[in-house]
């Protein structure tokens with residue numbers, strides 16, 4: 001049977017691919033955003049500034065602090081990139097969300113397994129680039145290849161996972177290709193692309209590696225799967241992989257998080273510790289209102305933690321780097337983690 005031999009979690013924020021001097025570009029977007037979820041309530045940027053005044057966040061956005069944090073992020077990305085390479089995987093299963101890249105509101109599945117033999121991986125069109133805010137545009141390079149390409153999908157494992165998950169009561173959507181549609185991309189979205197481009201160099205050194213994207217709608221109401229469902233889905237995917245008649249070495253990846261666009265270090269540390277200790281009760285006890293907006297991407301980690309729960313691999317938090325970009329506490333807290341043999 002296939003074996004899950006490795007797990008990885010990595011943030012994919014634009015700030016990871018933006019010079020510290022330009023982090024303010026994303027802060028401009030935060031100022032325009034009228035609704036920031038934070039600790040179960042929703043605030044304007046100005047309300048958040050008031051609310052978090054006592055935290056003295058102006059210290060956190062000083063340029064030398066940003067530079068130190070950026071250097072740490074780049075070092076961690078290099079470290080994780082090397083770890084993926086040395087894991088000698090046959091398949092990398094990636095849990096990620098799609099933010100209106102290939103999935104639009106005409107059809108938004110809660111869970112979708114990509115079953116195609118080729119994963120389309122494409123540069124972003126000029127039209128879409130022009131429509132992005134500048135803070136997102138400057139970082140877009142990290143999640144797309146320079147030239148259109150396809151990566152090897154994992155259709156056999158994907159189909160096995162789908163059948164097993166359906167048997168376990170998960171009505172997963174499937175897709176084997178992405179069509180050209182107005183307002184959509186036809187290449188895999190940012191959560192996956194960041195792994196493939198920034199961490200895996202378009203897989204040029206791993207030409208045989210297959211990848212299986214699993215899309216979870218963490219982000220968009222009203223059908224975001226609740227955390228209990230996400231954890232159980234992850235477990236079902238893990239069981240399916242381990243029952244796949246193959247000698248494949250399989251890795252599990254979680255993409256995105258941790259708290260953003262409002263950083264909540266207490267929430268992050270509580271949940272990361274719970275992942276480390278396999279304390280699923282704590283993950284489940286967190287109200288759904290805490291898993292909203294970009295912070296919802298923590299659910300990609302919870303799915304991965306579920307898939308890895310049936311293994312002996314141990315989670316280690318490699319680093320946690322809260323990257324603030326405004327006095328309202330907006331930014332992105334970066335998390336870098338590995339599940340490895342003890």
Ligand SMILES: [Fe+2]
Nearest residue numbers: 012191256297
């Ligand atoms: Fe994201």
